[in-house]
Amino acid sequence: MESNKIVYTAFTKFAVAIAVSQGATLPQAKKIITKSFERHPYFKHVSKIIKKVKLDKENLNILSNQCISICEDFGPDRDYITLVLLLEKIYKNEELQKIEKDTISNIINNFKVEIDRINANIPPPPLFNVLLETRAVTEWTSMFWLYPFIPKHKSKKSKPILLMPPYLGNDNSTIFVRKYLKSIGFKTYKWDLGVNMINSKSLPKLIEKLDEIYEKHQEKVSLVGWSGGGLFAKIIANRYPEKVEQLITIGSPVWGVKNMKTPIIKTLEFVRGAKLRERNLKFIKELEEIPKVPITCIYTKTDGLIPWKNCMEAETFRDDIKNVEVFGSHCGMGANATVLLTVANALNSNLEKVQEKTIIEKVETLFYPQFWEQKGVSKFTNLFFN
Template identity: 55%
Template structure:
């Protein structure tokens, strides 16, 4: 995306200037930054920007910081900013010379200021628009039409008995995930229900989920994939953060998996009605466990027409690692459990991640219609055009 090019063009200059401020030469600072983007999905494109930096700008670091923050503000809230924070933190941590302690403090202040501003920017994700909320009624059509569509959904993936635990959405039970489970079973996956009744998104489910995860892991003697829809994705991420040695991967479907403490959603009113207290007041520690990124492959399915959860909260930082994917589908939040695109993406990504492969290109017309390769489009959109490179040079 042109906007992403703009952000990384100014950010790379800031990061290199921070390295020079730490006492590194321009060449050393560029090399250090190149090391930090090895897991970035757009590594090759960003290398061009880094190699184009020809002058030391550490004396203008305040202006570079202000410009970077301004670009982030103009682009709006984005989970991917966490990657920028981590890069700056790592560069700052390279200082070890005793004589540079004052500069070290100043460097830390630059990093902390950037993180503080990003936190403020990411608190500005708005409530889903009224139109999206009204359009949630189409979930009735999605749930009724899936009975007709289901027989035509391609079944090429081979699950080979791999274990998959499915966790239902808020106020949902195992019936909510019935079509996803049915489809995965037809492909040869071994699926497991949540079996804890209606999901009220409470911390007291966690010990029982941990026990269930351990039992499945022991039974198969291999890691378990976890699929969570909406509130179920919250538990999927917490399980992955707590037990990465037992979790193969997680796949979330319309799940708010970061920034939940500041999330604006009409669902909060319903949550507070049933609980008597606000979600923030009762589950602050529980929700804080959502912020770290799991050390396992992560796939996040989201829809921009979500009427209950702001879609930006449903995306993980793709720029953090190459095994993190955000995939857009079309539909309502309430109908995602009966969305043919969701079924296809879920099966394809479970299989691709287990095999350590990129998701395969789909062939038939129905797959092309139901399952577009959004991240391939994103890569093409990000690719730096020749005129831009020439201007940088």
């Protein structure tokens, strides 16, 4: 929260100043901005920051530039889209008088352009990560003997799950994920479209399959997509939130694809295909939208094919959006025990609203980078006694 605190201190002053410039009093402006953050995971922290905001004769362009400068110092971050969307929400607020409407609109548009510029500079995976992708062979072969030992938390609800394979992969790529989810009680479905070439022509068939599963079970379907499969899953979740229970992506570039730097960029047909350019631009634009369903994005910082920052959704936009880091390679995520556990736990947590972790689930925390990033031995005592 420390870096976020600096960003939000500058941003909330900018947002409050916009509301005041539109006819609100300072207390009214603070109330409006606070309400805009009601689904924000750091709501309590941000509320305290908003209360401390003081305004003099502030220049909106200067406040905007100050916030942009801080964001640029911290570097590209998907969470910045939260700031843009909150500004647009404030601008559309019916309580405000819309004084100098065009001026405010231009300031917000400029802010968005600058944020897009910052977020277009995510570096490609380093060569070391690319070389580390060779460990995927070990990850896949070791899964055959490791699989029986992976804890299985039975689901209380036998919900339907549609799984989508990675780029150049097929249903064999998701065999361990499907097998594991089926073993704990979920109804799993293949995508049945052969090799995934990330061709937008596959979308109508996937949507038809979603409809079939939805009609069969008479309930919403959870979507799980690995890498390129996550692109399709997110597009479908955006288009049909009324039929999608939740979205889980595994090492998928869920935003910033237009400027994404990756060793496989030249082979991504939906970006470089000249004949499908117009359709692909529409596809890419849809990826920037955030689905109105619970989202879990699984990523690894040692990904050798996709920049890991492109695999994270805006966790600060809503409290039902989670990013989970795991150890492993990109190509080995389909045979990664931690990935299997994360997918299952996310499905169970979102479906059954489980809050308390069991002892076994607490032990599983040891396999996640987030645990080891904590300092001191207190992380062990906090794990079991906090």
